[in-house]
Amino acid sequence: MFTAVFGSVEQGIIYAIMALGVYLTFRVLDFPDLTVDGSFVTGAGTAAMMIVLGYHPVIATIVAIIAGFIAGCITGLLHTKGKINPLLSGILMMIALYSINLRIMGFTVENSVGRPNIPLLNSETLFSQFNNWWGSLGVNEAINNALSGIGVKSLPQTWGTIIIVFILVVLIKLIFDWFLKTEVGLAIRATGDNKKMIRSFSANTDNLVIVGLGISNALVAFSGALLAQYSKFADIGMGIGMIVIGLASVIIGEAIFGTKSIVRTTLAVIAGAIIYRIILAFALRIDLLDTGDMKLITALIVIIALVLPNYFDKRREKSRKAKRHAERRASSTIVTEQEGKNLA
Amino acid sequence: MLKLQAINKVFNEATADEKIALDHINLNLKEGDFVTVIGSNGAGKSTMLNMISGALTPDFGEIIIDNKDVTRLPEYKRSQLIGRVFQDPMAGTAPTMTIEENLAIAFSRNKKRSLKSGVDKQRKEFFLQSLETLHLNLENRLNAKVGLLSGGERQALSLLMATFTKPSILLLDEHTAALDPSRADLISKLTKQLVEKDQLTTLMVTHNMQQALDLGNRLIMMDKGQIILEVGEEEKKDLTIAKLMDEFQRIRGEKLTSDRTLLSV
Numbered sequence: 217m218f219t220a221v222f223g224s225v226e227q228g229i230i231y232a233i234m235a236l237g238v239y240l241t242f243r244v245l246d247f248p249d250l251t252v253d254g255s256f257v258t259g260a261g262t263a264a265m266m267i268v269l270g271y272h273p274v275i276a277t278i279v280a281i282i283a284g285f286i287a288g289c290i291t292g293l294l295h296t297k298g299k300i301n302p303l304l305s306g307i308l309m310m311i312a313l314y315s316i317n318l319r320i321m322g323f324t325v326e327n328s329v330g331r332p333n334i335p336l337l338n339s340e341t342l343f344s345q346f347n348n349w350w351g352s353l354g355v356n357e358a359i360n361n362a363l364s365g366i367g368v369k370s371l372p373q374t375w376g377t378i379i380i381v382f383i384l385v386v387l388i389k390l391i392f393d394w395f396l397k398t399e400v401g402l403a404i405r406a407t408g409d410n411k412k413m414i415r416s417f418s419a420n421t422d423n424l425v426i427v428g429l430g431i432s433n434a435l436v437a438f439s440g441a442l443l444a445q446y447s448k449f450a451d452i453g454m455g456i457g458m459i460v461i462g463l464a465s466v467i468i469g470e471a472i473f474g475t476k477s478i479v480r481t482t483l484a485v486i487a488g489a490i491i492y493r494i495i496l497a498f499a500l501r502i503d504l505l506d507t508g509d510m511k512l513i514t515a516l517i518v519i520i521a522l523v524l525p526n527y528f529d530k531r532r533e534k535s536r537k538a539k540r541h542a543e544r545r546a547s548s549t550i551v552t553e554q555e556g557k558n559l560a
Numbered sequence: 561m562l563k564l565q566a567i568n569k570v571f572n573e574a575t576a577d578e579k580i581a582l583d584h585i586n587l588n589l590k591e592g593d594f595v596t597v598i599g600s601n602g603a604g605k606s607t608m609l610n611m612i613s614g615a616l617t618p619d620f621g622e623i624i625i626d627n628k629d630v631t632r633l634p635e636y637k638r639s640q641l642i643g644r645v646f647q648d649p650m651a652g653t654a655p656t657m658t659i660e661e662n663l664a665i666a667f668s669r670n671k672k673r674s675l676k677s678g679v680d681k682q683r684k685e686f687f688l689q690s691l692e693t694l695h696l697n698l699e700n701r702l703n704a705k706v707g708l709l710s711g712g713e714r715q716a717l718s719l720l721m722a723t724f725t726k727p728s729i730l731l732l733d734e735h736t737a738a739l740d741p742s743r744a745d746l747i748s749k750l751t752k753q754l755v756e757k758d759q760l761t762t763l764m765v766t767h768n769m770q771q772a773l774d775l776g777n778r779l780i781m782m783d784k785g786q787i788i789l790e791v792g793e794e795e796k797k798d799l800t801i802a803k804l805m806d807e808f809q810r811i812r813g814e815k816l817t818s819d820r821t822l823l824s825v
Contacts (some may be wrong), residue, residue: 395675397677397678397679398674398675398676398677398678399664399668399673399674399675399676399677399678400673400674400675401678402657402661402664402665402668402678403665403668403673405654405656405657405661406654406657406662406665409654409655409656409657410650410651410653410654410655412646412651413651413652413653413654414654414665415635415636415639416613416635416639416642416644416652416722417639417665417666417668417669417721418636418637418638418639418640418668418669418670419636419665419668419673420634420636420637421636
C-alpha cells in the first residue's frame with residue numbers, strides 16, 4: 217500500500233506540471249485548449265527519441281519543452297489569425313500532432329518513417345542519472361531504516377525520484393507565480409478576464425493568447441518528457457484523455473483549496489493532481505476494475521467534481537432559506553399571539 | 561489634436577437593413593478641448609467614438625491624432641494614445657484581478673510590457689496617491705478584487721485608469737448612463753476634476769442634456785449620422801436645454817425624440 221501511494225505521489229507531481237499548463241489555458245486565458253492530448257505525447261516522444269539517439273537527457277527534455285511551446289503557438293495562430301473557434305483549433309492541432317508524433321518517434325528507426333512507441337528500458341534518463349548520484353549519498357538507506365523502524369513494510373527503492381520531481385515542481389510553481397505578476401503576465405490574465413478592457417490598454421490580445429498557449433503546452437510537453445523517462449517508455453496513445461486528467465486536477469484542487477490568490481490556486485492545482493493520482497490508485501485496487509477502465513474513472517471523477525459543488529451549493533441555499541423562513545414564521549406567530557392577548 | 565475628415569460608415573451595405581451610420585463627419589478638437597456629444601438613438605455617436613478608438617474602421621475618410629494618420633492603425637496600437645471609459649461599468653476593468661493589478665495594467669498603456677513586476681514599490685505609491693484623489697476609500701482596498709466593487713466604484717476606477725497616464729484623447733461613451741443618479745453625479749464631478757487636472761482633450765457622448773451643458777467647453781449635436789449643430793465656447797456658456805430643443809426643431813423641422821428621457825437631469 218505504501219509503495220502504491222508513494223508511486224502515485226511521484227506520478228502526481230509529474231502530472232501536476234501538465235495540470236499547471238491546463239490551468240493557464242482553461243482558467244487564466246479562458247481558452248479550452250485540447251492541444252494537450254497531442255502536445256503531451258510530443259513532449260514524451262521528442263524526449264524519448266533524443267535519448268535513444270544518444271543525447272543527454274537534460275538536452276532531450278529541453279528540446280521537448282520547445283516542441284510543446286511551438287505546438288501551442290500554432291494552436292494560438294489557428295485561433296487568432298485563422299479565426300477558428302478555440303475548441304476546434306485545439307482539436308485540429310491534436311489530430312495533426314498524432315501524425316507528427318509518429319514521425320518524431322520514427323526518427324529512431326531506419327526502415328520506417330513512423331513509430332508508435334519507444335522503450336527506454338536501458339537508456340539513461342534524468343531520473344536514472346540523478347538516482348546514481350543520489351544513491352551514492354546513502355540517504356535512501358537512512359530514510360528506509362527509519363521508516364521500517366516505525367513499522368512500514370514495503371519501502372520504495374529510492375527517494376531520489378520524488379525529491380527531484382518535487383524540486384522541479386516547486387521551481388516551476390515559483391516561476392509560474394512570478395510570471396503571472398509581471399506586466400506581461402498581468403496582461404495575459406486580463407486577456408482571459410476582459411478582452412475589451414485589455415485592448416483599450418494597448419495590449420495585443422492575439423499575441424498574448426499565442427504566448428499563453430505556447431507556455432501552457434511547453435509545460436504539458438515537459439510533463440510528458442518527464443513521464444516518458446519515469447515510466448521508461450513513450451507511446452503514441454499515452455496522451456489520450458490527458459486534458460480531462462488536467463481538468464480533474466484543476467477542479468479537485470480548486471474545490472479543496474480554493475482560489476483566493478494566484479499563489480494559492482497554483483498550489484491547489486498541484487495538490488489536485490497528486491490527490492487525483494491517489495484516488496485513481498485506490499480505485500484501481502478494487503478488483504472489479506481494470507487498468508483499461510482508467511479513462512472511465514477519470515471521466516467519472518471530473519463529472520462528480522463538477523456536479524457535486526453545484527449540488528451542495530443548492531442544498532446549502534435551500535436549508536438557509538428554510539431556516540430564515542422558519543425564523544420569520546416564528547417571529548410572526550409571536551406577534552399574532554400578542555395581538556390575540558391584546559384583543560382579549 | 562484630433563481630426564476627423566469626411567468619415568463615412570455604412571452598416572449592412574447592399575441589404576434591406578442598410579444603414580448609413582456616419583455621413584461625412586468632420587470634427588476638429590484642439591488641445592484641451594472638452595466636447596460633449598448629444599443626439600437621439602442611432603444618431604451615430606457611439607459609432608463615431610468606436611471609429612476614433614479603432615474598434616471600427618471607416619469606409620472612407622481619415623482620422624488624425626497628434627498629426628498622425630491613425631485610420632488604419634489597429635485598436636491595440638491606437639489605444640496607446642486614447643483613454644476610454646465605457647457605458648457598462650463591467651467593461652473597463654478586469655473583475656478577477658485586484659485593484660492594484662488593474663491599475664498596473666492601465667499604467668503600462670503607453671509603455672512596452674516586459675517581465676518586470678507589474679506592481680513595485682514605486683508604482684504602489686503612485687497608485688495610492690491616485691486613488692486618494694477619488695475620495696472613495698479605494699486606497700485601503702488595493703488587494704480587493706475589482707469584481708467586488710459597486711458599479712459606481714468600478715466606473716470611478718475605470719475613469720482613473722483611463723486618465724492617469726495622460727492620454728492624448730479621452731473618450732467617454734455614456735459612462736454615467738448605467739448608474740443611479742447620485743452615483744452618476746459623483747462620476748460627473750470626478751470626470752470634471754480629472755479632465756481639468758491634466759487638461760485632457762476629451763470627447764464625451766451623453767444622453768443627459770444637463771450633463772452635456774454642465775461639462776465641457778464645446779457641444780455638438782448629431783442626428784442621422786451627421787453633425788447638425790456645433791456650439792462653440794462662448795455660446796455654450798449661456799445655452800439651456802430649451803434653447804437646444806428649439807434649435808433642433810429649427811434645423812430638422814421635427815421634435816427631438818428619443819426612447820430615453822433626454823431631459824433627465
